[in-house]
Amino acid sequence: TGGDSSDGDYTIEIGTLLPESGQLSGIGTTMVDAADLAFSTVDDGADSLGVDATLGDSQSTPEDGISTANNLANSGVPAVVGGASTNVHISAAEQVFIPNGMCACSPSATAVSITQMADDDLLFRTTPSDALQGQVMAEYATEEMGAQTAAVLHVNDDYGSALSGAFVSAFEEAGGTVQQEVSYETAATSYTSRIESAVQDDPDLLSVIGYAESGIQLFRDYYAQYSASRDIMTVDGLNTARIPNEVGREMDNVVGTAPMAQGPGRDAFTSMYQEEFDAEPGPFNGATFDAAAVLMLANAAAGENDGAAISEQMRAVTSEGELTVSPDNIAEGVEAAYNGDDVGYQGASSQVSFDDNGDLVTGTYEVWAYAPDTERGIETIETFTV
Amino acid sequence: MPLSRRFTDAGVGQTLRRNYVEAIFVGFVALLGVDLLFSLATGSLPLSRFATYVWDGLIIGLALGLAGIGLSLTYSILGFANVAHGDTITTGAFIGWGVTFVLFGFGDAAIGELLLLGVGGDLSASDLGITLTARPLAVAVGLVLTAAITAGLSLGLDRYVFEPLRDATSMIVLIASVGVAFLLRYALVFFYKPSQRSLVAQPETAVFGTADGVPVIAGSRQALQNGEAFVEIPVAIGSGTNALLQVNAHQLLLVAVAIGLMIGLHVLLQRTKLGKSMRAMADNDDLARTRGIPTERVIRWTWVIGGTTSGVAGFLIVLERGTMSFQFGWLLLLLIFAAVVLGGIGSIYGAIVGGIIVGLTTTVSLVWLPEATFARPVAFLIMILVLVVRPKGLFGGRVVG
Amino acid sequence: MTERSSSGEAVTDPKLSVTGLEKTFDGITAVDGVSFDVQAGEMTGLIGPNGAGKSTTFNCITNLIEPDAGSVVFDGQDVTGLPTHRVARTGLVRTFQIARELREMTVLENMMVSSKEQTESAIHAVTPGLRENVRTEEEAILEQAWETLEFFDIEHVAHEYAGTLSGGQRKLLELARALMADPDMLLLDEPFAGVNPTLEERLLDRLHALTDQGYTFLIVEHDIDLIMNNCVRVLVMHQGQLLAEGAPETVRDDERVIDAYLGGEAAQ
């Protein structure tokens, strides 16, 4: 729990719907940490305010997500950080958030389809949609890596299919040819045949879209038989430092893209995170912190624990204000917002500013590579803002 | 059930109907075969790609079959489909590999870290450098240990879960095994955390191909390109330098053990007193007891044998893949079931053959499929078609062996 | 249709007429070209050594096992190759040598299942008006079931699961259930094996009464006295073929029958 002391005249009610367990628990637990960091910073730092956070575990499945979301609704939580994955986010929104008038801000649901949901303006996200990442991948591949042909190997699920689709259309738009698009199931006994299928036409670039868990096996199978000098581009799912070590290769032919914590408040957030958890923030952690921060600011500005009122303030607290709030002065900012001051949040992951659909106006991505020698194990090669 | 077996022989009409389906089925497969030959001949399907599919499929298939032997055994003799089979394999493999790590990695890392296969530390992958050729002792000891541990685990499960259910219907026991599956799988998560880890270094490989038109075997694709072959067959059959197929030591071990175990177990069941008493018990346990067969002991032996083969399977699958996660047995289970049923429940040969068919289907079908997602559905489709033609599986009909 | 009569008198159309029946199980020819007729309203015996093919003949007639060759005509209708249930529906019902009770249904339910007078459609089961009709039907069936059970001396176990019956009770249930199907003709496969002799006599009386009402019976039985005393005609099978047929006395005195079956040196 984030801290449930109500040491003031007003208590901000807030919840999370993140995958602490299940398939996505790997990144999910650090996301909870990031959210919790925001809650407790405000709870401890703001004198007149308390934060009562209810942490809900979506268990990575829509069914469990809905149940948990219902519990949040039942507890009277007006605003939620989450859900994390697209299918959980949509289901929980349809079933719970929208009917109950709760404001939800997802740090990581990237599907394009969320944009157009009839959401009574209750849904926001602090991560850019897949369409943008596909663009970044294609752009970097064609321009920086000079790839004219590519093959895609993607995990057969929501994330993999959507991102693969976005990449393929962007790559072809950029004049390249996608020779093969091959899907695979997680935890297959062997990926050799799928890899063989994908690289059969000897593409300039192999794009691997998947997760760390299956990625280890997949790259082992790849390096066992195929050229270690072919360019490979992967995605945020594999943005985990331990992978080269597990694969047993340097993997210096691999680059990846990932939504990037590149907001003005990034350094502040990183040092806060490091101090608290003694580790580098992982993927989506900045976005999670931002979602939590913005929801708290909006809640304080609204002055009531009501979803509709909070969502009305979401754009106000993220556009420029008299007081610039960033992760390091978030407690102060929330208090100011509660007192009716005009605040403007500058996020850890991005500038954070929402368009009419509740999507980010801009998205920042990094192109990264494994760097086993560095402390983080991963280095940023370039950043893109779209 | 047993009574009806007497009367299930198919007659003229059914046979005809079946032959009809069979003819279509065989015809279709033949058509695919012709198309395959044509593609190979015209070069639109390079031989090396086809060879890779086949070898990959074969390895997957043998892994499924090997894992299926234990399932088939307990299935036919104890009369229920053990849903916990996959997770038993996983659990055995985790513990077995953990102990192996402790024994052979002693000093490289803290014992706790070794035992937990690197959870909470930096230990990973190839750190211990275990491969068949580099550390054969570690592999041998690990194999035996894992087999023993899995057998012990199976015995324990029998004692505490299945023994009290001896009189229950097979469905009830099946549900109990679902409980066991959940329990084991998430106990693994509790101890080992959910992440995938790799345990094995890259094994020695051999590449078959041609160098300047001469068939050669080299250590790697690179070596072959460089002309560093260690076997050369001085008959020119072309002109190019091509790698055709790459195999590795762990795959060869898997093939050898799968075939060995298959034959060994078949003989065990058909020829030995234990095997026969197992079959007698599966047939009519009341009469078996009356004839003095200590059925409880036979059941325990069944678990021991099933567990041992499962342990061997688990260890070798991990050795071959190089990685392991808490889900691997569970995710394999469906295909294992398909393999066992396709081959005919209770048939040891059937499990292996069924496995190979399933494995090959999932890879070779990539030649034709518009989308790789359909590979698994096609494997299931073939299984269904085979069952329509041969309702008891390829080697079905007899209870065991 | 073949003209086969044992005694040469003018033949009425037979109730059941089997011609050239054949069945081979991988290598073993169980039934090898058997042809015979059974006359309506008669009790006919079918005897022969163990393994002669009697049960297989029954299985082939009812198409539970599809014969390799041959034809079966029942009541003037060719039933060869009809699905088993259709054969039964024509009024030709069989019992099993090894009783096959529906184990986890009560004896009473076993009986009621058998009746062919019931409306078994799902629509009738759930639609209010139609369901009432079904109930009237059911009351009659229930009544008949109780009556039959009483006669077979197993009404006291009517509410027990059939799987808990004693060996003989199972045979009784098997026979009672077959009668419940209201057949024109019954193929009985060793109905009295394991039935207490006292009860057996009563049952035979019942069967005779039914014969008088026009029912036809073909009985496989090893109790030779029973066959001799109760059947008008006897068929003898041996090694899948019809060895002899005729009146009981004729058959009993037939050398071949004595050799093959009734007990000489040659057991099989």
Place this chain on the structure above:
Amino acid sequence: MSLLSVSDLDAGYGDLQILQSIDLTVDAGEYVTIVGPNGAGKSTAMKAICSVADVMGGSVQFDDVDITGVQQSDVIRHGLSYVPQNGNVFESMTVQENLEMGGYILDEIPQERFDAVYDRFPVLRERTDQTVGTMSGGQRQMVAMGQALMLDPQLLLLDEPSAGLAPDLVDEMFDKIDEINDGGTAILMVEQNAKEALRRCDRGYVLAQGKNYHEGPGRELLDDEQVRQDFLGG
């Protein structure tokens, strides 16, 4: 001293009691038959002796050893061999294998044992590799008997051995039982072919409704008008 002595036996299945204080004895080498109506509890008595049914009271002594409720699989080790009424063969196994299972408790089954059984039932010799499930009713009965004879039991319990056998085989079966009995093996047999059975045996019991009803030398029971009327079919 009796070889088998059953006294005051209550037995049944689960909560259901079938037998009410049954007494039974078989002397060494004796030939005893049980008759009675269907459902009387004859098979249950056999099963209780062999620990197949549940014993609820009373005792079973065999050869001065109390075998009441011993492990079912140990009964045969005491020298009793039992051929049940139903399910008395391993249907999925061959004839040969069925016989092997009959001799399971022997470390090594001498070939003579097989020969002895095959001599007794020549049909089986021709069919050593046939799956028993595909055999005719009578043939199965022979397999079942043969199985029990693979050992040299002190007491052979037979539940309706002649059911389903052709007449010549019925006679033969009874002759064989006589032979076995002559060889010193005591027999406890349940038969619905009651007249024949009583004629041949030393002693008979009549069971009805789970209770002892009558007892006496076989001939005596045969001659008893009441017994004839009620149980032997006139």
Place this chain on the structure above:
Amino acid sequence: MSRLDPIVDGVRERLTDDSRSDASIIVGTMLAVYALYLLFGLGMGFNFNGQINALQRITFLTAVFAMAGLALNLQWGYTGLFNVGIAGFMAIGVYAMGIATAPVDPESASAVPGLGLPVPIGIGLGILAAAVAGLLISLPALRLKADYLAIVTLGFSEIIRLSFSSSTLTEFTVGGATMGTGGNSGLNLAGDPSKLVRTFYETGFGVAALDGISDGIIAAFASVGIERPVAVNLTYTVLVVGLLILVYFLIQRLGNSPFGRTLRAIREDEETTRALGKNTQLMKAKSFVIGCGLLGLAAIFWQGSRGLTTPDTYLIELTVFVWIVVIIGGTGSNTGTVLGAALFVSLLQEGPRFLRSVIQNTVDVPRAPASIGEAVGALGGGDPFPLVSYVFDQLAALQFVVLGFVLIVIVQQRPKGLMGHRKEPASTLDLTKPRPTSDSEGPGSEVPSDD
């Protein structure tokens, strides 16, 4: 055997007491479940509306699982058909409904178009599609013996799930109409049946009178302090419970009729039943098809109300859950199945989640060590807290360990399920009565009935 025995005996006694009607058993169980969840709700600080909503959700889940369980009971409990393709049939029902009701010209560019049919027709089509799928699979599969039928249906459900996730079928055109499954991103369900309820409250389907009624209902709810969203959920749940009651009586009546009797006979011994003149293939197919249709119905009202359905909802686990419902309830017993659904949902599925939330809400646990090794090491050093926090941290995994354990215990303690001992009637008449004496008026006289 264990300390559980007195409890088990107590329950058994209650269940065997025939004077208790089936309805009272179910209501009693639900009340106990409600009491438990009110406690949970207290632990989580739910307000009044929250409590009501939580009970509503438990009831809803119980109802849909009970419906699916009843369908399976018809197939397995009555007919002995080993259907392990439940998830597949459910998927077909939901997807057919979704495709039928998706608008022809969706507003959003990324949404998949469909046939644009009205919701009720879509629901009907969904049920029909599931039933037809059942028919298709039953043609070859019902010839097979139980275990083989199982693997065929299992394979079928995987074929369905994977095909729905394929990109080839994401969008396709048949006869000029464009539609699709939406692939891995899932299918937006325009035909969400719960929207019927929402529309009722919002516009009264455009009928003034209905709108008036719906406003009245909302006002009535408000007067007892129940807010609108909760009221909407409650109404939908009542609708689903109503459906469940309908399905219950349907199955019950199918069961105790000559139809059901023959199904049971087939379960016992198909060949014998055939020899008695029953067309067993046809009966099996009927039972299978009806069951599949009902599975579709259950799925539509469950998954369909989520607004989005994705292929990974229909994993094998879903099938396993429905089986668990039937098995713990007692194979063959309809009342048992409903009971099984209540217990499965409240104790095995939702219970651990609530318990975990209660714990997380009330206790503040320090950060867990990275591995159990460290935790145990600290314990050796005399500090138990790392282990405690490690355990807390791993509660999600332990939840499934507990689920597995409880399942084993239930099955061991009651191998026939909670109500498997009950002999359900196999006739429209009460067969348990002794024979009506012949001097009664015979047919047409007072024969007590079951329903």
